[in-house]
Every structure is written in C-alpha cells, then in structure tokens.
Amino acid sequence: MVIDKREKNNVVIFDIEGEIRRSDITDVTLHQLVKNELELGKKQILLNFEKVDFIDSFGVGEILASYISTLNLGGKLKLARISKKLFLIFQVTMLTKVLDIFDEEDLALRSFLKE
Amino acid sequence: MAERRLHKVLAAVAKVKPGEARLALLLFAYFFLITAPYNIIKSLRDASYLEDLGPNFLPFAYASVVVVGLAVSLHARLQARLSRRGLLMGTLAVSVVLDLVFWQVFHASSWKWWSLVYWMWANVLVVVLTTQFWILVNDLFNPREAKRLIGFFGSGGILGGVAGGILTGFAARRMDPHDLLLISALLLAAALAVVRSLFAGRPSAEAAGRRAAEPPPAAPAKVGFWDCARSVKGSRYLILIAAVVLVTGIVSTLIDWQSKNIIFVAGQANLTSFFGFLNSGLLAFAFLFQLVLTSRFIDRFGIRLGLMIYPAALLLLSVGIAAAPAVLWLAVGIKGSDKALSYSINQSARELLYIPVAPELKYRAKIFIDMFVNRFSKALGGLALLIVFSIAHVRLSNAAASPRLVTEASIASAAFIVVWIVLNILLGRAYVREVRLQLAKKWERPDVLVSERMDVETAKLIVDALESRSQSPTLFALHLYDLARRKKLTPEIKSLLVPPSATTGSPAERSASAINSLLEAEEAPWTPEAADPALSAEMDREIREILSLDSYQALMGGYAAGVLEDRSGGGETSRMELAKAIGLMDRGSPLVSRLDELLADASPAVFQFAAESAGRLRRREFVPALVRRLTDPQSRGDARAALEKYGDSVVGTLSDFLADREESPGIRGPVASLLAGIGTAEAAEALLDELARGPAGLEPDIVDALDRIRSRNSEVAFPEDAVRAGLARALAALGPVTAAADVLPVFRLLGLIYNHEDVFRAYQSLLKGTEDSVGYAVELLDQTLDPELKGGLLPRLESLARGGAAQEIP
Numbered sequence: 056m057v058i059d060k061r062e063k064n065n066v067v068i069f070d071i072e073g074e075i076r077r078s079d080i081t082d083v084t085l086h087q088l089v090k091n092e093l094e095l096g097k098k099q100i101l102l103n104f105e106k107v108d109f110i111d112s113f114g115v116g117e118i119l120a121s122y123i124s125t126l127n128l129g130g131k132l133k134l135a136r137i138s139k140k141l142f143l144i145f146q147v148t149m150l151t152k153v154l155d156i157f158d159e160e161d162l163a164l165r166s167f168l169k170e
Numbered sequence: 171m172a173e174r175r176l177h178k179v180l181a182a183v184a185k186v187k188p189g190e191a192r193l194a195l196l197l198f199a200y201f202f203l204i205t206a207p208y209n210i211i212k213s214l215r216d217a218s219y220l221e222d223l224g225p226n227f228l229p230f231a232y233a234s235v236v237v238v239g240l241a242v243s244l245h246a247r248l249q250a251r252l253s254r255r256g257l258l259m260g261t262l263a264v265s266v267v268l269d270l271v272f273w274q275v276f277h278a279s280s281w282k283w284w285s286l287v288y289w290m291w292a293n294v295l296v297v298v299l300t301t302q303f304w305i306l307v308n309d310l311f312n313p314r315e316a317k318r319l320i321g322f323f324g325s326g327g328i329l330g331g332v333a334g335g336i337l338t339g340f341a342a343r344r345m346d347p348h349d350l351l352l353i354s355a356l357l358l359a360a361a362l363a364v365v366r367s368l369f370a371g372r373p374s375a376e377a378a379g380r381r382a383a384e385p386p387p388a389a390p391a392k393v394g395f396w397d398c399a400r401s402v403k404g405s406r407y408l409i410l411i412a413a414v415v416l417v418t419g420i421v422s423t424l425i426d427w428q429s430k431n432i433i434f435v436a437g438q439a440n441l442t443s444f445f446g447f448l449n450s451g452l453l454a455f456a457f458l459f460q461l462v463l464t465s466r467f468i469d470r471f472g473i474r475l476g477l478m479i480y481p482a483a484l485l486l487l488s489v490g491i492a493a494a495p496a497v498l499w500l501a502v503g504i505k506g507s508d509k510a511l512s513y514s515i516n517q518s519a520r521e522l523l524y525i526p527v528a529p530e531l532k533y534r535a536k537i538f539i540d541m542f543v544n545r546f547s548k549a550l551g552g553l554a555l556l557i558v559f560s561i562a563h564v565r566l567s568n569a570a571a572s573p574r575l576v577t578e579a580s581i582a583s584a585a586f587i588v589v590w591i592v593l594n595i596l597l598g599r600a601y602v603r604e605v606r607l608q609l610a611k612k613w614e615r616p617d618v619l620v621s622e623r624m625d626v627e628t629a630k631l632i633v634d635a636l637e638s639r640s641q642s643p644t645l646f647a648l649h650l651y652d653l654a655r656r657k658k659l660t661p662e663i664k665s666l667l668v669p670p671s672a673t674t675g676s677p678a679e680r681s682a683s684a685i686n687s688l689l690e691a692e693e694a695p696w697t698p699e700a701a702d703p704a705l706s707a708e709m710d711r712e713i714r715e716i717l718s719l720d721s722y723q724a725l726m727g728g729y730a731a732g733v734l735e736d737r738s739g740g741g742e743t744s745r746m747e748l749a750k751a752i753g754l755m756d757r758g759s760p761l762v763s764r765l766d767e768l769l770a771d772a773s774p775a776v777f778q779f780a781a782e783s784a785g786r787l788r789r790r791e792f793v794p795a796l797v798r799r800l801t802d803p804q805s806r807g808d809a810r811a812a813l814e815k816y817g818d819s820v821v822g823t824l825s826d827f828l829a830d831r832e833e834s835p836g837i838r839g840p841v842a843s844l845l846a847g848i849g850t851a852e853a854a855e856a857l858l859d860e861l862a863r864g865p866a867g868l869e870p871d872i873v874d875a876l877d878r879i880r881s882r883n884s885e886v887a888f889p890e891d892a893v894r895a896g897l898a899r900a901l902a903a904l905g906p907v908t909a910a911a912d913v914l915p916v917f918r919l920l921g922l923i924y925n926h927e928d929v930f931r932a933y934q935s936l937l938k939g940t941e942d943s944v945g946y947a948v949e950l951l952d953q954t955l956d957p958e959l960k961g962g963l964l965p966r967l968e969s970l971a972r973g974g975a976a977q978e979i980p
Contacts, residue, residue, distance in 0.1 A: 112715030119721035140709070146647035148716050149751045152744075153729050 056081055058088060066099040066167050067092050068160070072106040075114030085114075089121040089132070098130030099167050103160055105136040115144070122154060131155070131170065135163040184322035194319055196368045197307065198326035203361035204262075204299040205327040207269070207354035208292075209334030209449050214347055215285075215292040216430065217441035222282035225431040226559070232423050232552030234290045235545035241294040242545070245301075246398055246537045254309065255369040258302050262362040265295055269355035276348040293545065300327075301540045304521055308532060315945065316525060320518045321464045328457035328513055335450025342443035350442075398538035401531050407604050408535045410597045411523055412543045414477075417590040418516070419547020420554055421484060424583035425508050427555055428491060428576050432501035448502065449509075456510035464514045473953075474598030476519035480511040481590045488584040495576035523597070526604035526946070558582055605950050606928060627811075628658050634778075635667050642743050648750045655710055717755045726751075730764050745776040753783025762787055769795040774804040781805070785812030793823050800840040810840065814847040821848060825856040829863070839871045846875035849883045858892040864899070870915060873900070877918040880926060888922040897959065907966040910936040916963065920955070928954050936970055944970050 056073040058081075069088065073079075089100055102118065104110070118134070125132040133155040137145070145151045157163035177191035186194050219231055249257055272288055307316060307323060334357075341350055402408040433444070467476060487504040494500060524532050562575050635649035650667070653659040716722055733744045749768040752761055768780035769792055777799060784792040793816070799809035813820060827833055827841045842860075845853040854876060861872050873896075879886055897919045907913055910933065921929040928950055935947035948967050952960060 112712045112719065115712075115716045116719045116721055119719060119725055123721055123725055143647060144709070144713055144716065146644055147651040147713055147751075147754075148722065149644055149648075149726065149729070149747060150716075150722075151644060152747070153725055 058085060060088070060092075062097075064164055064168060066101050066164055067097045068101045068103055070103045070106065074109040075107060075117065076109060076111040077113035080113075085117040086120040086124065090124055093124060093128050093130060098125065098128060100125055100130065100132045101160070101163050101167070102132065102134050103136055104134065104138065104141070105160075107138065107141075110138075110141055115141075115150075118154075119150075131167065133157060133163045133166065135160045180322075185318040186322065187318075190315075190319070193310070193368075194322060196364055197303075197310075197323050200306075200361060200364045200368065201303055201323055201327035202330035202333070203357055203364055204303060205330035206334035206337075207265075207357040207361075208296050208299070209331040209446070209453070210338050210350045210354045210357075211269075211292045211295065213335065213338040213342070213442055213445035213449055214350055215289050216445045217342075217347065218276075218285040219289055220430060220434050220441055222285040225427065225434050228427050228430060229552035229555045229559070231286060231289045232427075232548045232555070234286060235293065235549040237290040238293050238297055238545040239542055241298065242537065242542050245298055249533070249537065254306065255365070258306070258365050259362060261298055261302060262358055262365065265299070266355045266358045266362070268295075269351050269358065273348060273351035273355075276351075277346075293548075297540065297545060301536060303327075304540075305533065305536060307521070308524060308529075308536075315941070317522060317949070320521065324464065324514060324518055325457055328453050331453035331513075332450045332457055335446045335448070335453060338446025339443050339450060340446075342440055342446055347442040398534040398542075401534035402538050402543075405527075405531070405535075407597075407600045408527065408531075408539070410593065410600055411520070411535070412539045414590065414593045414597055415520075415539050415543050416547045416550065417586055417593060418480075418512075419544055420551040421481075421583050421586045421590060422508055422512065423548045423551020424554060424579050424586070425484065425488070425504050427551075428495075428579050428583075429501040429505035431576060432496060432498060435496065436498050448505075452502075452506045452509045453513070455506055456513045459510050459514045464518050467515060473519045473522050473601055474594075476515050477594040477598060478591065480516040481587045481594065483507045483511060485584055485587040485591075488580045488587060492577045492580035492584065495573035495580065523601055525949070526601065526607070554582060554586075555579065602950075602953050605946060605953065606931060628653075628656065631656075631658070632663060632667070639667065642747060644747050645743065645750060648747065648754070651713070651754075652750075713754070714756075718759065723760050726761055727764075730761055734764065734767055742773050742776060745771060745773065746779050749776055749779035749783055753779070753786045755787075757787040757789055762789065765789075765792060766795060769799075774802075774808075777805045778808045781808040781812040785815035788816050788819065790819075790823070793820055797824075797827055797837060797841065800844070801834070801836045806840065810844055810847065813844050817848055818850050818852050821845065821850070821852045821856055824848075824853075825859070828856065828860050828868075831866070835867060838868055842868060842871040842875045843878075846878035846882075849879045849886070851886050854879050854886050854888055855892075858889060858896065861896045861899070862892060869900070869903075873915040873918050876922060880918075880922050890923050893919055893922045901959075901962045904966070907969060910939065910970060913963070913967065920959075924954055936967060939970060944968065 056071065056075050056079055059070045059072070061068050061070065069085070071085070075085070085102075092100060100121070102121070122132045135157045136159070137156060142151070142156065145154065145156065155163070155166065157166065174188070176195060177186060177188050180186040180191050180194060184194065219228070223231075245261075248260070252260065268291060272291065275284060276288075307320070311319065334354075337353065338347075338350055341347075341353070402412050433448075434441075467479075484504065484507060487500065487507055491497075491500050491504060524536060527535060558575065558578050562572075562578060631649060631653055635646060635653065638645035638649055650659065653663065730748055733748050745768060749765070749771075752759075752765050752768070755762055765780055765783055765787070768776055769784060771777055771780065781796060781799070784796060793813070796809045796813050799805040802809075813824070824841050824845055828838055828845070830838070842857060845857050857872050857876050857879075861869065861876075876888070880888070897916065900916050900919060904913065904916065913936070914933070917929055917933045932947040932950045932954075935943040935950075938944075944967065948964050951964060951967070955963070
C-alpha cells in the first residue's frame, strides 16, 4: 500500500494506492498518518480510494479509527471514490449512516467548503 | 312397547341394544331352524353311510364335494339374479321338497349307494343354508355390532343342533330313522316362515335413517364361480383366509374319519340314535362355550388369539390319538373339540375376518371360500386319507380300519395343524392391516404440513426485502446480505428483488438498482451460483470482522444512542435498520445490549426486526420482553418465531411461565404452543409435567402442543407413564360423548404412545359418524389399545354412531 498526501482548499487529501490489508501493514498506518495531520491542526481530511484494489476489515478498522480520531478533535474526515464492493460493505454495516462518502473528489471538497 | 319388553328379556342374556331386539331374535330363530334339521339329516347321513358302506369308503363321501361345487356354482348364479329374500326363501322351499323326496326314496329302494347320494345332498344343504345365514348377518351389522351379537346368533345355531340331535337320539329308537326326514321338513318350513317375517319387518333404508351419509350399497353384479375365484385370487388377505379354511377342512376330515372309525369299531347298536345323542352332546358343549366364552374371549383377546385356540386343542388331541388309537373317549373328545370350537370361537372369528373386506368382494369371496374351498378341503382330506391308506396297503371293504392306520392318520393331521397355526399367525397380522385400510386416510396437521413444505423464514425475508426496497437502501442491503448469507440469493430471487431495468422510479428504487449493479459486479459475488464461493465467503468474513471491531462498536454505539433517542431524524426506519444490523453482530458485542430497547419499541415493524435479531443472538435477557409480546396480536408471530429459535435453552424459562398460575392465560396458552414449536424431548417433558399438575383450563392447549411435537418430530419419545396419567385425567374429565370432537384430546394423547396413524385414522372414521365408520374405528382401537384404556373409551365411542339398529338388507 502506498499513501501519498496532498492538500487542496485546506483539505488534506490522502491518495491511497494498492491493497489495505492486515498482511500488508506498513511502518506508518493510515490512522497514524491521519493522527499526524490532526496533531498539526489539519482537521479536514479526505481519503481518496480511487486506486485501492482491495480493502479488508483491518483496512476498514483503520478508516474508522481515523474517523473517530478526527471527530474527537472536532474535525471532518470524508471518503471518495470507494469501490462498489466497499460501498456495499459499508451499507450492510450501516457505516453509510455515519461516514461521509462521495463518488467524486470534487464533490467531497465542495462539501468541506459548504461546512 | 313389545320391542322394549323383548329388549329387556334379551339384554339379560346378550349384549342387545335398544332397537335390535326383534331382529336379533328372528336371526336367532332362523339359525336355530336351519341347524336343527341339519343335525337330524346329518345323524341319519353318518349312520346310513357307515352301516351301508363302512368307514373305509368314507374318503369317497368326502370326495363327493364335486357335487357341492356344482351346487355352489348354481347358488352363485342364483344369488346374482335373485333378491336376498327370494334366494333365502327359495332355498328353504327346495330343501323341504328334497327332504320329502329322500324320505320316499329310502322307503322305496334298498340300493346302498343312496347313502352316498344322500350324503352329498346333506352337505349341499348345510353349506348353502349356513352361508346364506352369515351373508345376511354381514349385510345387517358392522364389525362392532357383529362382534357384540355374534355369540347370541351362534348360540341359536348350536341350540338348534342340540335340539335336532336329542330329537334324533330318542326318535331313532322308536321309529324308522328315515321318518326323521319328515320332522326335518317341518322345521325347514318353520324357518321359511321366520325368514318371511324377517324381511317383512325390514324398514326401508330411508325410513331407518341409518347410514344416511353413505350411498346405498350397489346391487350385486351378476357373478359366476370364476368371478368369485378371481376375487379371492386378487387379494392376499382373502387367499390367506382361503388357505386357512382349506387346511382346517383337511384336518377336520382326517379327524372325522378317525372318530367315526373308532365309533364304528366300538359297535353301537343304533348308530343313528348314537350320532343323534353324540351330535347333540357335542353341540351342547359348543353352545355353552359359545354363550359363555366366545364373545368374552374375542372381546378380551381379539381375533388373533381366537383363531389359535381351535388348532391348538386339536393338535393336543391328535397327539393323544396317535398314542392311543382305539380309545372311544378320545375319539369323542377330538370330535367334540372339533365341533365345539369350529362352531363357536372359530366360526365367530372367521366371520369377523370378512368384516374389513369391501361388501361386493366379500359376497364373492364368501361364496368361493365357504362354499367351494371349504368343501374342496374335505375332498383333499379324503385324498390325504387315501394316500395314508395307500402307504399302509389298506384294501377297501366295509370293515373297520386298524389302530395303526388311525395312528398314521393322526400324525398326518398333526402335521396339517402345524401348517394351520402358521397360517393363522399370518392371517391375524393381515386382518389388522385390512381394518386399517378400511379407515380414513392418514391424518396430518395442516399447520405442520405447511411448515414442513414451505421455507417460511426465507419467504418472509424476501417479502421484507421487497418492502424495504422503496423504504431504505440500507435495510434493503441488509436483507440482501442476509439472503446471501443463507445461500438463498438465487438468480431468480435476485431478479425478483432487483429488476435489471429499474432505472426509473423513486430515489430508493434507483438506489436499489444501483445495488443491483453492485451485485452484478465482479467484485461483489453474492450470488453463489454465479461467482466464486470462496470470494463470497471472504466478503462475509470481512463484514463479520468489521462488525466486531472495537472502533466500529464505538462509532455505531454513538449512532445507536442517537437513533434510540430519535436524534438521527430517521425515526422508525432507522430503528428498523439498527434492529436488523444488531442481529448480524456477535452475541457478545456491546451494541447487542441496545436490542432490549428495540424489543420494547411500540412499532411492530421495529419489533419484528428486533425479535429476529434476538432469535439469532439467543441472549437470555431478551426472553421476558419476547414473552410479553406474545399477547400482542401484531407482534406475537415474530415473538414466537424468535423464541422458537432459542430451542432447548429457553424451555426452563418457558416452563416457569407455564407453571405460574399468576400469569394470564393469554401468555400461558401461547407458551404451551411455543414449547410445541421448540419441539424437543425437553419441551415435551415440560408440557407433560404441567399436564400432570392439572393446568386448569390449559389442557386443550397442552394436549394440542404435545400433538404438534409428535407430528413434527417423530424422534421424540414421550414418557409413557406421564402420557397414561394424562390419559387417565382426560378420560375422567370426559363427559357424555356426543361428537367426535369431544374425544379429540384423548386421541391426541393416544397418538403419543400408540401408532399415531392408526389412532388418527380411527378418529377420522369417528368424524364420519356412520355406523360402519364408527364400527371400523372402534375395531381398530380394540386391536390397538390396552385393556384398561379400551374399557374407559370404547363404550363411549360406540354411542357416536348415528341411526337405529340395523341397516337395510341389499
């Protein structure tokens, strides 16, 4: 898994590439990266899953932990371009009720602006 | 009035019911008046034959059944053409005339072979007259009535034989024995008058009001001898009866020859008089046996044992004669046993064997078996004797046979008796099968049939999914996942739930269509038939793991609190989604504890999903909330389904509710039904325990619940003592039985410890309520139940039959 960071309109965007799975843990996890940004005062975070091939429950755990951490610090974490499969999983687990999920990155960024 | 007085008199000696007295008395008289002349004719037949031709020529007399066969054939044709009344009266009239003809012949001719001709006529007479009598009895009575009254009718026949024998014994010493034929003719003429009176007194079927629910019996089609033979050949049961009759006849013939030979050797001065007294003494014994023991024996031990006593006694005596072949009292003893048992228990049991045979088949079979097989067996007996003679190198003359020959004949008869006993065992088993077949078809509980043949849970899930399609995409996805996890998301169901062309409609429907595309997507293989099962299973595992994540539980805990406090704004739908989602989690998950609040939700829709989840998670703390909802008409089905899924683990808690007298019947009744739904041995035991305590008004619910367990799970063994205690209580509480439904609880309990198919076939027949159906039902129960239960139940069931005393004669 490769995670690149960029910033747009005061929103930190993490572009994730590859597979997010338990067996492929990197030195720095997604959650750790998000926490680092939160510690730097960046409270608007967007996770872009456009190039993610696979995500397992460990990966979902990373997303949820990131979301909770952001929320606890009064920030906002949103998701964009998730796969159909992951959307279905989120629906079944009712995470669509909690998480902000967008089909396109622009739509997500615009939603940050509205808030 | 006269009928009532007559009933009072007859009821003292026989089990005659009101309305049956006149008919019973006429049949008694009819049988008396045909057996009395027969015994006169028979005594004269035996004495004339032995004096003119000697015992060694007896095999030819036995073989003369060919003539009887012709007479049987003629009788069968006449039976098809004439009414029952015409047949019976015509036969008696011809008998009177032939009696007078033989009286004239014996006086006018000294040709010794007239004895053989006379022998043949005597045989035809007894076969035709007695068969006609028993066919009439079969026409008039069902198995229970016949079983009750057969001792009385049979006694009439035996009494007639005794009277005829005594008359012969005295009269033959004072007059020419051949003049006894005039007395015989007079008695047959009296029988003619009785038959006329019997038919004159018959009400029409409509007036009698009996068997009103049944169509009148069809007029017998024209049948010949071969039709009769084919009827028997087509039924294994009738073949068995025929085989027993055949072997019985062979044995009886061998015994007859042995006894006659020993009597002839003893050198009696007046053989006609001796045979008269002998026949009368033997029949007196038979009469007492019949009157006192036959009905009681058959009532108590049934037909199967009734069939055994006759061959067993003859076997014992045959062994005695084989050892001591010239002892007169043994000869009289074996002949006496043959006659007494043949006319009493054996005759009664054999007639009862025909009861479960369909009427049309019965007439044909009886004609063939009683008139042909029975006679043919005598011929075979004669042939067996000739074989014994041949082995012993006997020369035919009018001399008596040697004791050694008698011993050899006794050994031969003992061998045949062993075969007879084996056949009786097979016949007894076949009888029960035949009675069973006469009863209604197997009874099945409709509720159990429905639950067995339908996957109700899946159907419900599909309906829920369809409803949720326009209501909530999340709920819809949850249902789809649920279906997929149960391997029920087949292509057919999927196309039903998510039509591929659903691109228009409400936002929720469009969302549903989007889900469809997800389902069709390569990476979402939720249709096992269409995708890699391993991948589908992997996705399922992922979802389960997500649900178990602490982060997930923490995040959704906050969401759930909002939903339950209605801060989410989703209202009822959100609570439904949450209730459904909780059911997918591990039973130890923190969020599961929130289900209690959803189980108390006033919305039936929310409760439905909460109850489903509770049924999956099976946590004990949800049980009281579920039980409380059993009184809610809108939610009781869901509550019940959920509790059933707890299985044995909830039986103890439910038993507490059932036993709690403070609890309302509105809860205790459904709890009994619920235990039935759980359907295990533990649930059955809990119900029986409560039945033993006397559940005050809940007996029908508990008995119904036990019956459901029996229907659904044949593996469950019900403790017999507990069921019998319940039966005793049910019988004690049973008032007058006016309808079959009154005894339904008793039958349901019987079905727990006896063959339930038999028990409920019997119940179905009781429901029909006709004389025959009730009779067959009681007969089957009589063969099935233990004596102590029979005594408490069967007399009450017999009162269920509608109508009067007897049916129309065809």
